[in-house]
Amino acid sequence: MLIGKVTGTVVSTRKCESLIGSKFMEVRLIKNGKETEQYIIAIDMVGAGIGEEVLITTGSGARLALPDSKTPTDAVIVGIVD
Amino acid sequence: MLIGKVTGTVVSTRKCESLIGSKFMEVRLIKNGKETEQYIIAIDMVGAGIGEEVLITTGSGARLALPDSKTPTDAVIVGIVD
Amino acid sequence: MLIGKVTGTVVSTRKCESLIGSKFMEVRLIKNGKETEQYIIAIDMVGAGIGEEVLITTGSGARLALPDSKTPTDAVIVGIVD
Amino acid sequence: MLIGKVTGTVVSTRKCESLIGSKFMEVRLIKNGKETEQYIIAIDMVGAGIGEEVLITTGSGARLALPDSKTPTDAVIVGIVD
Amino acid sequence: MLIGKVTGTVVSTRKCESLIGSKFMEVRLIKNGKETEQYIIAIDMVGAGIGEEVLITTGSGARLALPDSKTPTDAVIVGIVD
16 A cells, blocks of 8 residues: 555546546655655545545555445545554 | 546557457656656547546556456546546 | 565554554565665554564455455555565 | 567466467567667567567456456557557 | 566565465566566466576466465466576
């Protein structure tokens, strides 16, 4: 899993029907406590806010955190780091 | 998921039968609002045009956005960024 | 699989329900015997401690090491290197 | 998906039984029209020749292009770029 | 798939039960005939020895080369390059 800081939201009006209702967040990855130049877009499942440090699951495991595990995504925010 | 800008289309006449009818787009990845030197080829599901900023799902989740989830691909354009 | 050294734990109180009870470890990846600047967060299944060298499985295979293979993760510590 | 140029074949006499009959090609990845220093080994499904530009699917989607989707591979040449 | 040269073995006494009996090899990846600084740990299925050049499958496809496809791994040596 990855750790990152939420830096923004991504709005997409024209999207696949199965993604309607998903909240896309832009997350800047953190390595060894330092912010990197790597970014990922993830669906939020824990009510994360901008500036919060979050835990992200990628790949097929990400979908298991969603109500519908057939959602076409590859990254989900699964926790907020204390 | 990744964000990128559509930079072109890829035409392949000789291809696997299960890919016939798929529209392949070349997408230049964007990180932190800047275009990178990284590119991905993705199947378009939302009618994206050249120059548009799009949201891409990779891996097994990508196929879930297609009419046939057994299509042999690993990247699909699932949304257009507003 | 990857080899790394456990460098810390990650605490997340607000997280997906299916992750409750999972122990998240921060692992610094090792290549050719040298510590790198790459880090991964993995669920521990073998009682690894800080400073120990561990073996990590990523992707869908990681979940197969957990009691519940539907846990939304993508990295699990599956062994401690002697 | 990735685009690359076929640069050679890989011969392996001692291999897993389920890979017997597969034709392994070495492909040099192309980004933005330029050849990179990245290479991948992929099973050919479209009769690609050395020097041809090809489209590669990676991951679990790659196997869906093969007659037996249980073949232990992670990359398949699924098309030849015109 | 990846090509690499076997550089050593990895011994792990404390490991997940489902990995007991697996032989872990450290493989240095080769690109364009040159050894890189990238390493991967893979389960050997073809009796590869140190110094031999091998073909590695990663991800979910790797497990399909094992007797038990539920083994929690993400990389398997599936062939020895001639």
